[in-house]
Amino acid sequence: MAVLVIADHDGATVRDTTAKTVTVALAIASDVDVLVAGGSAAAASAAKISGVRKVLTAESTGLGHNLAEALTALGEQLAGGYEAILTPATSVGKNFAPRLAAKLDVALVSDIIEVVDAKTFVRPIYAGNALETVKVGEGRFVATVRATAFKAASEGGAAPIEAVPASDATGRAASFVSEEVVKSDRPELAGAKIVVSGGRALGSAEEFHRVIEPLADKLGAAVGASRAAVDAGYAPNDYQVGQTGKVVAPDLYVAVGISGAIQHLAGMKDSKIIVAINKDADAPIFQIADYGLVADYKVAVPDLMAELEKIGK
Amino acid sequence: MKVLVPVKRVIDYNVKVRVKPDQTGVDLANVKMSMNPFDEISTEEAVRLKEKGVASEIVVISIGPAQAQETLRTALAMGADRGILIQTDQDLEPLAVAKLLKAVVAEEAPGLVLLGKQAIDGDNNAVGQMLAALLDWPQATFASKIEISGDTATVTREVDGGLQVLSLSLPAVVTADLRLNEPRYASLPNIMKAKKKPIDIKPVADYGVDVAPRLTVLKVAEPPKRQGGAKVESAADLVSKLKNEAGVI
Numbered sequence A: 001m002a003v004l005v006i007a008d009h010d011g012a013t014v015r016d017t018t019a020k021t022v023t024v025a026l027a028i029a030s031d032v033d034v035l036v037a038g039g040s041a042a043a044a045s046a047a048k049i050s051g052v053r054k055v056l057t058a059e060s061t062g063l064g065h066n067l068a069e070a071l072t073a074l075g076e077q078l079a080g081g082y083e084a085i086l087t088p089a090t091s092v093g094k095n096f097a098p099r100l101a102a103k104l105d106v107a108l109v110s111d112i113i114e115v116v117d118a119k120t121f122v123r124p125i126y127a128g129n130a131l132e133t134v135k136v137g138e139g140r141f142v143a144t145v146r147a148t149a150f151k152a153a154s155e156g157g158a159a160p161i162e163a164v165p166a167s168d169a170t171g172r173a174a175s176f177v178s179e180e181v182v183k184s185d186r187p188e189l190a191g192a193k194i195v196v197s198g199g200r201a202l203g204s205a206e207e208f209h210r211v212i213e214p215l216a217d218k219l220g221a222a223v224g225a226s227r228a229a230v231d232a233g234y235a236p237n238d239y240q241v242g243q244t245g246k247v248v249a250p251d252l253y254v255a256v257g258i259s260g261a262i263q264h265l266a267g268m269k270d271s272k273i274i275v276a277i278n279k280d281a282d283a284p285i286f287q288i289a290d291y292g293l294v295a296d297y298k299v300a301v302p303d304l305m306a307e308l309e310k311i312g313k
Numbered sequence B: 001m002k003v004l005v006p007v008k009r010v011i012d013y014n015v016k017v018r019v020k021p022d023q024t025g026v027d028l029a030n031v032k033m034s035m036n037p038f039d040e041i042s043t044e045e046a047v048r049l050k051e052k053g054v055a056s057e058i059v060v061i062s063i064g065p066a067q068a069q070e071t072l073r074t075a076l077a078m079g080a081d082r083g084i085l086i087q088t089d090q091d092l093e094p095l096a097v098a099k100l101l102k103a104v105v106a107e108e109a110p111g112l113v114l115l116g117k118q119a120i121d122g123d124n125n126a127v128g129q130m131l132a133a134l135l136d137w138p139q140a141t142f143a144s145k146i147e148i149s150g151d152t153a154t155v156t157r158e159v160d161g162g163l164q165v166l167s168l169s170l171p172a173v174v175t176a177d178l179r180l181n182e183p184r185y186a187s188l189p190n191i192m193k194a195k196k197k198p199i200d201i202k203p204v205a206d207y208g209v210d211v212a213p214r215l216t217v218l219k220v221a222e223p224p225k226r227q228g229g230a231k232v233e234s235a236a237d238l239v240s241k242l243k244n245e246a247g248v249i
Ligand SMILES: Cc1cc2nc3c(=O)[nH]c(=O)nc-3n(C[C@H](O)[C@H](O)[C@H](O)COP(=O)(O)OP(=O)(O)OC[C@H]3O[C@@H](n4cnc5c(N)ncnc54)[C@H](O)[C@@H]3O)c2cc1C
Pocket: A198, A199, A200, A201, A225, A226, A227, A228, A229, A240, A241, A242, A243, A244, A245, A246, A256, A257, A258, A259, A260, A261, A262, A263, A264, A267, A277, A278, A279, A280, A283, A295, A296, A297, A298, B013, B037, B038, B120
């Protein structure tokens, strides 16, 4: 039995989420191949993941833009050789995996957080307020993996790389117009060791920049935000942490001026250590925080910056 | 152009969910139910398209129990024209829902199917993509902006890292993200008017679609409780604990 992992990559290397998905694949089967679609240069990094049997690459215009129609067509073309097709639950994975499952007329398991056995998985429902254990039937299935729940497969492999032909989807497909990628020198939110997030309390984009970003930079952290902060335009949309935004599980999560709605908690409650700074002692975020500081952020954040300075940060 | 909007009745997003002691599911008895928040957004978008003269008719469809009529009424009060209820007490998987919707698309021939990106009960985020696959239509998920001109939709999507713009020739499937719009509250006169709008009720069997589940739910459990609630006195106290107790900085 073999499993195909469709990689998450940035065109140059595969992301950590890919090695974590390989961990899940190896728990299902011993033969694991990784497909790097639309970014062959990243194949070398995929080949280094331990336990990978081979790396496949494919190129087409649609794949280059991660279009669901192209990824689905390629997945369909390769599916015959695999019992399961896995991909990280990123915006790309969530976009094409259900399409592929429907084309193959097979089961989809969204957002795996635990492997019970090769056919049985745990996934969060109701914003993580319940965990569902599901078993897939006989035959092939497609799944997305919540990478934050798994350790990355180690490095040290040397899998062969093989190009497979891909043609653009022949049916009716969406076409790429443009994209706006937010460039940042900070770590990527989904994989960061430390995340500093700001909420509605910040009150403006200027204040968000002035308060949250320097604190993040001092800690070498990625920046996140609540939905309220994103909706109000204080932070870009891809900063949103939560049920419908990104799921993070860093070693340290610092929530500044965030109340702790269940939809926000869904995206960060598996962080190792949670710090909350909020002036309302009754804010729900304090119920899950390891260290709660009841204070106005306007005082607390500068104090925190000064204290970090003292320890050489 | 006709727009089809699938809406799901789900537990209200403000309700604190409780898992049943026998681990067979979540307790829905006497719990407030509402329209899935993303479906309010897609309904709102459809109504705006009608107000702009782009959409000619809005058909809302729900697959669920008899009470899902209330959900349809909410959408009708927001401005949809008529409703379809495919009645079932089974909680169908996304693939089964997509197959039923495909059958409805065959009857209704909409130019656009506008769904929510995710139902907040199962959190699957799948039906729109699956419907697009079954129809072989172009898809644009996680939409934060939709512009329609002639038979082309230009959709801005929220993706990891930023935004992506796609062009789709209609008919197509689009799923709504949070920032697409802010749904209106239905006015009292519109709620009254909605009572007279038609809802067609049909059994699943009418569609001759295989809705058998592909997954067996073995159990639904409560997530491990997080120990929290400790407070620190000051920023200095916080930094010292992060460094010496937690060892994370
Ligand atoms: C379908 C759906 C999906 C959603 N998905 C998400 C999601 O993915 N992510 C998400 O975050 N939300 C999501 N939400 C929204 C969520 O329900 C909350 O509305 C949102 O998280 C609130 O953001 P907030 O905590 O920043 O704002 P608020 O709830 O307004 O909290 C602001 C907090 O700041 C504190 N404060 C104010 N001034 C100060 C000060 N000077 N110093 C210190 N503290 C101060 C206040 O005490 C308050 O606790 C979703 C909602 C729905 C319906």
